[in-house]
Amino acid sequence: MKRFLVSLSLLATAFAATPSSAQEKLIxxxxxxxxxxxxxxxxxxxxxxxGMEVEFITGGxxxxxxxxxxxxxxxxxxxxxxxxxxxxLYQSDGLFEKLDMSKIPNAADLxxxxxxxxxxxxxxxxVYTPAFRTDLMPEGFxxxxxxxxxxxxxxxxxxxxxxxxxxxxxxxSIMEGKTPSDWESITDKLEALKPSIKAFxxxxxxxxxxxxxxxxxxxxxxxxxxxxxxxxxxxxxxxIPSEGAVVGIGALGINAGTKKLDAAHEFINVAxxxxxxxxxxxxxxxxxxNQKAKVSPELAKLPGIFTTPEQWEKQAIVLDDETxxxxxxxxxxxxTENMMQ
Amino acid sequence: xxxxxxxxxxxxVPAVLVAVIFAAAMFNVFQYSFLEFVPGSVEVxxxxxxxxxxxxxxxxxxxxxxxxxxxxxxxxxxLVLSYPIAFAVVRAERNWVRSVLVVLAITPLFxxxxxxxxxxxxxxxxxxVINTTLKALGLIEGSIPIMYTRPGxxxxxxxxxxxxxxxxxxxxxxxxxxxxxxxxxxxxxxPNTVFWRVTIPLTMPGILSSFVxxxxxxxxxxxxxxxxxxxxxxxxxxxxxxxxxxxxxxxxAAVLSLIALGAALGSLGLMKLATARxxxxxxxx
Numbered sequence: 001m002k003r004f005l006v007s008l009s010l011l012a013t014a015f016a017a018t019p020s021s022a023q024e025k026l027i028x029x030x031x032x033x034x035x036x037x038x039x040x041x042x043x044x045x046x047x048x049x050x051g052m053e054v055e056f057i058t059g060g061x062x063x064x065x066x067x068x069x070x071x072x073x074x075x076x077x078x079x080x081x082x083x084x085x086x087x088x089l090y091q092s093d094g095l096f097e098k099l100d101m102s103k104i105p106n107a108a109d110l111x112x113x114x115x116x117x118x119x120x121x122x123x124x125x126x127v128y129t130p131a132f133r134t135d136l137m138p139e140g141f142x143x144x145x146x147x148x149x150x151x152x153x154x155x156x157x158x159x160x161x162x163x164x165x166x167x168x169x170x171x172x173s174i175m176e177g178k179t180p181s182d183w184e185s186i187t188d189k190l191e192a193l194k195p196s197i198k199a200f201x202x203x204x205x206x207x208x209x210x211x212x213x214x215x216x217x218x219x220x221x222x223x224x225x226x227x228x229x230x231x232x233x234x235x236x237x238x239x240i241p242s243e244g245a246v247v248g249i250g251a252l253g254i255n256a257g258t259k260k261l262d263a264a265h266e267f268i269n270v271a272x273x274x275x276x277x278x279x280x281x282x283x284x285x286x287x288x289x290n291q292k293a294k295v296s297p298e299l300a301k302l303p304g305i306f307t308t309p310e311q312w313e314k315q316a317i318v319l320d321d322e323t324x325x326x327x328x329x330x331x332x333x334x335x336t337e338n339m340m341q
Numbered sequence: 342x343x344x345x346x347x348x349x350x351x352x353x354v355p356a357v358l359v360a361v362i363f364a365a366a367m368f369n370v371f372q373y374s375f376l377e378f379v380p381g382s383v384e385v386x387x388x389x390x391x392x393x394x395x396x397x398x399x400x401x402x403x404x405x406x407x408x409x410x411x412x413x414x415x416x417x418x419x420l421v422l423s424y425p426i427a428f429a430v431v432r433a434e435r436n437w438v439r440s441v442l443v444v445l446a447i448t449p450l451f452x453x454x455x456x457x458x459x460x461x462x463x464x465x466x467x468x469x470v471i472n473t474t475l476k477a478l479g480l481i482e483g484s485i486p487i488m489y490t491r492p493g494x495x496x497x498x499x500x501x502x503x504x505x506x507x508x509x510x511x512x513x514x515x516x517x518x519x520x521x522x523x524x525x526x527x528x529x530x531x532p533n534t535v536f537w538r539v540t541i542p543l544t545m546p547g548i549l550s551s552f553v554x555x556x557x558x559x560x561x562x563x564x565x566x567x568x569x570x571x572x573x574x575x576x577x578x579x580x581x582x583x584x585x586x587x588x589x590x591x592x593x594a595a596v597l598s599l600i601a602l603g604a605a606l607g608s609l610g611l612m613k614l615a616t617a618r619x620x621x622x623x624x625x626x
Contacts, residue, residue: 062586066383069383088381093382093384095383162583164587198489199489209462210571213468214468215488322381325380326381328380329588329590330380332587332588333584333588336400337400338400340572340575341573341574
């Protein structure tokens, strides 16, 4: 009996200890793999400054949004790392707290693209832009305009993401002198791209596989994946067309209902610190959002890395999150019905 | 009844629980299909029939037809390739031969669907094993496109379905009494005639049921057409994913899911009718 009671009290202590240790941690929802490792850079500095540990929960962009929707008033995480236009969905459904900018002093030094409307802050940017295998395309080949993708010589060579047609729709609209909101007037142009498309990729992994194996020697590619392939010795050239490259922004927001508001604000502030931005961008090979961040010359010279206001103005196509979030589902439906198969 | 089968009710409880949970989930999907999708929001709007109206487009008919044809082709080729293996597994004289065959036939079941599909991508690709070999033998100059085509998807699906088909067929073949075959042979039938006129008809119930199982299984295939098809070959599950999870249009994805379920049940009903008629015909022979 005595042994039973001792065991019972130990068990009770263990259970009681669990919530208290969870209280000491800031829970951050992020993607897995490399993205989690990048968030780890922020977490390390955050713990150093506050003494609070960070615990990550990982998942896909939309899986995590679905979970946040189900959890709603009792969020699983305190901070969410996501793509800025998906962040708009969190915001529009009341899943993000309004940010208190006085608690994020580093936000004062951001490029305009870093301000995502008061509920989330842009942390870094990347581009979706044409890239190709130099050994599988004719010598001197360049994608100096998105128009090149429609060229007859491109027949059966192009790979596009199946999960997000926004990049090609946005770029085509700009190319045709329209705005992305006028996309319905350029559907003929989009349909004319069909002969060029060989396959649609489903993830970063399949994107890299398709270009590595030469299945799709030309792709509308996430710049970060392109740099990764180059590092691995795959002869890939990333071009920024004259119309610009389509920017994506990794953003942080605070889950509505969190009990660690101050710590969550501090986490975002740490993420925007120039020194952390430098580390983060060297790690992911992405563009910093803080104008005071100084990245290495090697990183700065890569196509799609924007470190000056002029580059942002001339090379970046940035769409506001609300338009992006509202149009993406319509583009997606249209694309599935008219461009795939 | 409880006296004759004392564990009947306790054993029924898990099945009923699973059925209730499944029915509740399906009811939720059904409910979603009548709700309005609001672009730029996770929340859904009020009652609408627009999601059903949207289905009336050629693309969705083609996807359903493709799903049916790919499933049928997969079941057919899996049957043709699996029967000889299942026959050899059951009838092998030596134990070690039987063991080797069983291991070879069943091992693919222990590797995941994604792993197997990735392997097929390496085999079927432009510079994959097939194209490289054919080029090395001087049989072709350029590469034959197999990836992102229907034949490519069927090849991978057939290999995926074969272990299950082999198990089902082997069970059916093992039930055939060798005496019947011996009697036919004693009456002068050649081995070929014995096989086609005795063995095959006696295993026909197993052939039909394994065909239906693989057909139904393939109707819900996702990863293989997603990766091998590369968006150029779409089955109904892929379209549900594209609409539901890529753009968060859950109401429309719910409609597509209901149609997929209806198509699968309808196809199975039709097959059941056909097989029942076939079995009746066999019984009278």
